[in-house]
Amino acid sequence: MSKFWEKEFTCPFCGTKFKKKMVFFDSIKIKARDIDLKPVFEDVNPMFYEVVTCPNCYFSAFDKDFETITIKGEETERKLKKLLEEAKKKVELKNVENHVEAIKRYALSGMVYSVLNQRKKVAISYLKIAWLFRELGKSEEEKRYLERALKEFESHYKYDYYEESDEPMILFYLGVLNQILGNRKEAARWYELLLRKYDGKSLYAKVGRERWQELRRS
Ligand SMILES: [Zn+2]
Incomplete structure (x- = not known):
């Protein structure tokens, strides 16, 4: 059976x-998860296919919302057009699926979501880039993108409106990214907030509790 369509x-x-x-969807097999819940995929790597990039203008977004995005305001439209034109000059996209191409596409989606003020999706784009670098064993680059993802999650939590259903995920990533980056106190603070608000109510809180206990033991 084909894995693709x-x-x-x-x-x-x-x-x-x-x-x-x-x-x-049935072709995606997860054999393990890392500390930050990054799936370790068997066979097909769905991160190679998640971002849709327009071959003409380079507009890029996750497959789930690519077609439903509305670009509001002339200023946003102008800014986006300029950035995409610059990206098109600098970045050559190849029609293949691998780590290098996926990193380019998430960088483009991060840029687009940033212009559209969708900070959660900017953070997720950077997190996925970090994960792709992790799979390549490039730890310096991974760290750089984990830091960038953390910064976006922080600003998102502080300044943006978010759905309550998203809060456990955001708090978990604020905890775990600080933990990976060695900021123990910050990590503990976010895990404690996650547990105070969502213990027993969310899977993220369940995993957050395990991470918090590991942090206290180490
Ligand atoms: Zn286009």
């Missing part, structure tokens, strides 16, 4: 229609 997308920014290779 093709989906047609219409770019919300320039209107170009194009096809993209997608992974069947």
Whole structure:
């Protein structure tokens, strides 16, 4: 059985229609998870397929919201157009699926979400880049992107509106990214807040409790 299928997308920014290779949900197999819940995939790596990039203008977003994004305001539109044109000159995209290409695409989605003020998705784009560098064994680059993801999660938590259902995930990543980066006190503070608000109510709190206990033991 094929693990892939093709989906047609219409770019919300320039209107170009194009096809993209997608992974069947059933083909994704997770054999383990790292400390920050990064899945260790067996066989197919869905991170190679998550970001949709328009081949014409480079507008990039996660497959789940690519077509539903609306670009509001002339100023945003101008800024986005300028950044995408610059990216197009600098970055050459190849029609293959591997770590290097996936990193380029998440960098583009991070840029787009940043212009659109969707900080949670900027943070997730950076986190995925860090994970791809981890798979490549490039720890310096991984650390740099974990730091960038942490900064975005922090600003998101402090300044943005978020759904209450997202809060346990945000608090978990504020804890675990600080833990990985060696900021023990900060990590403990976020885990304690996560447990105070969501203990027994969220899977993130359950994992957060384990991490918090590991942190106290180490
Ligand atoms: Zn486009």
